[in-house]
Amino acid sequence: MRGIVSDHELTSPSTLQETLALLSDDPGEVRPIAGGTDVMVELAAGVLRHRRWVNIWQHDELRGIGVGEDTITVRALTTYSEVRAHDVLSREFPMLGQAAAESGAWAIQNRGTIGGNIVNASPAADTPPALLVYDAKLILLSSRGERVVPYRDFHTGYKQMQREPDELLSGVVLPRDPWLVGPDSRALQRYRKVGTRKAQAISKVCLAALGVVEQGKVVVFRLAFGSVAAVPLACTAAEAVAVGSAADATLADRVAAALTGQVLPLDDVRSTARYRARVAENLAREFATDLANGLTGFAR
Ligand SMILES: Cc1cc2nc3c(=O)[nH]c(=O)nc-3n(C[C@H](O)[C@H](O)[C@H](O)COP(=O)(O)OP(=O)(O)OC[C@H]3O[C@@H](n4cnc5c(N)ncnc54)[C@H](O)[C@@H]3O)c2cc1C
Incomplete structure (x- = not known):
């Protein structure tokens, strides 16, 4: 009712x-x-x-994007439209910009916030995979003070999180590691949202990934998904098998094999578990193959 x-x-x-x-x-x-x-x-x-x-909408302290030397802080009330319009953020953290661009349509992008997307804790939300891959930290604020939680530790189960009932999420901190997100970075960054339509669709599967290869070896490999588990999922098993290994034709197989225990999607109104598992594997394989083939940068 x-x-x-x-x-x-x-x-x-x-x-x-x-x-x-x-x-x-x-x-x-x-x-x-x-x-x-x-x-x-x-x-x-x-x-x-x-x-x-x-209502927290009127608290301007919780709004806006702060660019520091080593970090960018996206405060909780920052909307998708503000993320999309921010030059430095879009250049250095393009997966977040793309997630914002593919969330809802303009009305939602003008009103929906990063903080709301995180604390609503839907496993199908679109910004979390990008935030996991960028190794974001969350700032939680209460009358007791402020504390910082690595985003990778935040979601503990379906709609469960490391947030006390009296805490507000005040911001998201993104590390500006020049090696990964600077202008001379050799990283490959990839964000893919698979839904029923190109716009106004909740994800069936969503992938964010970032990798760096040096002298034939994978030195950074980060992979995260939406809609394939009870929480926005950092695929730590796939990350572990990839890092330190050869960036060769076997990388995609090794990464795909490591998804098995962690990618555990459900059937629901939007898709089937079988379809989601297959799409997640295909997206991860494609990323690993492109990384092994020497692709760098961010391609939409
Ligand atoms: C038509 C439509 C399309 C949509 N499309 C997408 C999409 O494509 N992708 C996607 O990911 N989402 C989508 N959404 C969901 C929604 O727009 C986003 O999750 C949005 O980011 C929520 O932000 P909000 O500020 O509106 O949150 P609210 O609705 O205000 O709050 C959501 C939850 O977060 C809590 N909360 C909010 N801010 C804070 C804070 N600072 N600290 C602590 N708790 C907080 C609230 O208590 C509540 O539990 C869509 C929604 C609609 C209606």
Whole structure:
């Protein structure tokens, strides 16, 4: 049954401190709402569990992209449109730009936020695979202070995460390793979203990958998927078999074999487990083959 707006209570504090106090007064009872593009769908579907909400959209401290010497910080309220429009971010972290460009359509891109995409914790979300591959860190903020969690450790099970009920996600930190994302990088970066259509489709499978080969050896290999497990998945087994090994014709087979225990998709309304496993393997093989063949850069 459709949810009713008047069954819910929304507070809009003018300061971030007030918002943090509200979240910590009654931990777990009050939930943040940012762009609302996931929350409103749950409301319409009648599955919105929480009654009390705190609006965070007005907190400009949580908005924008900060470029530092060694890192770029994408604050939680940054929208997909803002990610797409940012020069340095799009140049150095093109997989994130592409994930933003392929999320929803313009209305969603103007309102949906990076923070909401991460904390909503859908295994089918589009920015998480890119953030896993870029080795992002999350900044979590509460009235108790701030802490940093490697994104690779954040999702612990389906819709489970290392976030305390009184914590806001305040930003995502991306390391600007010149070797990987600088102008002289020899890395191959790849992002592929496979859905029913080219636009306005939730992923059936989504891949982000980054690799570097030096003197015939794989020295960096990072591979992540959306929609193939209960969480956005960093394929650590495939990464382990690839790094340190020869970048030769056998790389694709070795990587594909290592997916077996980790890529465990489900059948659902969007696709079948069989299709997803096959597509994930094909995408991983294609990336490994291109890497072994000496391709570098980012090709859409
Ligand atoms: C038509 C449509 C198309 C879509 N297409 C895509 C798509 O292609 N790819 C994709 O990945 N997603 C898609 N989405 C889902 C959604 O737009 C994204 O997940 C978006 O990034 C959510 O951000 P938001 O700010 O709107 O989150 P909200 O709806 O405000 O919040 C989502 C969840 O995150 C929590 N939250 C939000 N911000 C914070 C924070 N800073 N700290 C702590 N908790 C927080 C909220 O409590 C809530 O549980 C689509 C949605 C719609 C309606």
